[in-house]
Amino acid sequence: MIKVEGLTKRYARTVAVDNISFEVEKGQIVGFLGPNGAGKTTTMRVLTCFLPPTSGTANVAGFDVLENPMEVKKRIGYLPETPPVYPEMEVVEYLRFTGRLKGISSADIGKKMNEVIERCALGDVSKKLIGKLSKGYRQRVGLAQAIIHNPDVLILDEPTSGLDPKQIIEIRELLKHLSGDHTIILSTHILSEVEQSCERVIIISQGKLVAIDSVANLTNRLRGSESVALEVESPNGTPNPSDVQGRLEQVSGVSRVVLKDSKNGKLAFEVESLQGRVIRAELARTVVNSGWNLSELRAVGLSLEDIFLELTSTEKKKAAPDEAPAPEGGKQ
């Protein structure tokens, strides 16, 4: 659906995107990850025909962005970083305008508007001026604008920024609902976001492609060990720390157990697994079988976060000697 080959975008002095190639299949949700200033927005702008590439090609739904921009534009819905809304317009008025602009006929526009208002839960504010809406609502209006003409490809630049947790979940649901018929590329620097809603991840850093793979593969490939925080208490007084530690160490797949804290009759441990082993279920069973209560058990640190940091920071080290320092610090 989307095919990018050797894409480079140079601004006056800086190279924003450097020789990136990737492909996205129809119906996939792809997360576009990278630190600030990595070139996410630039790549998206090239895909939406807003910026022409300096070199390389980008092909969306079978049309080249340079040769056939009109056809590409008909097939994409784009939500830029700041929602492109007119503050002096009412929500319905705005949706009518953008819908018509994207080629919806005046006969269909009413139906499409109602559909999209319902999908983005804008019913309560449909008669309000956009300028009076909160950031979250504006974001949703922007999203409504992007999906109103039912495009093949959706390109969303940080779709969940400025939303509250409930809205983020709603947007996530909406995106899941939309995938299948639609191909979605969304950029973000919130990693849990990608883990939860994307099938594939493209990580770029300083304009270069660092990794492209499915979320599961990436986590598997690069995950060192799983780290689990564990809290144990006993029904009859504080359990003996060394006793608990010994039992935990015997669980298969555990490489290291560290006692973190001990207070109010609770012992907190951090347990690390061996490479690629899943240990949480076994840990829980062991604790309970030994007659203790398991008051907490959670994976520590988002694994993708570690991968992300590792990838983007090693890239930086490698790139540092032969390149001028980037104007912005490439850190999360």
Add this chain to the structure above:
Amino acid sequence: MKNILLICFKEFKGYFVSPIGYAVMALFALIFGFGFYTATRDMVQMGFRAQMMGQQQPMSVNEMVIRPLLGFAGTIALFLIPMITMRLIAEEKRNGTIELLLTSPVKDIDIILGKWCGAVLLYMCTLGMSVLNIAMLFLWGKPDLKPVLVAYLGLLLQGACLLAIGTFISTTTKNQIVAGGVTFFVCLLLWLLSWFTAFGTGAFSQVINYLSIVTHMDNFSKGVVDSKDIVFYLSMIFFSLFLTQRSMESLRWRA
């Protein structure tokens, strides 16, 4: 075509959700109304005086009121046009909505024409305020209609031309104030050109004179339709819109 109208009406409506549309029209109506009052008063007084002296010279409403008034309208418009055009594209750039327009399946030229047409529409409404005054002369007098129509055509062309220049300037900046200010000075310059060269006879002064917006207005306000003037205005409009289109294109390359 559909897209041009869509953007045109959006733009036109936009003038009336902000105070700018009302401000432009009200200011014009106020100043023009004042000019109208003094011009008619003077004419009536002169009429009385002429009668008392026993002179029987025919007095023309066209010559004495309408012509200077519509020339005056052109001058007022000169000051109002930057107010009309300054927001056109500068505001879209500031709001980020330019991204919406440029990634929608709409040609750049449609966007530009739509915006310019919206501005011309507001300008026409503004000129419409003066029709109220002029119509009174027709109610109580018998002025000649044709030169009035020609003068309005001239005003429209002159305005459309300055609006096109303003649209171009609005693409070059994000800042409405800058766009408005620069447009004002460019309009002023084109207006003043005729002053500098009024008595010059060399080829250079003639070229400069030709470029002056106001010299072309003269014929129209006399009631003369000269193809030279029409060609001048139309080519200025075309050239400015062409520059606008180029400037929009460069937005993509520079971004």
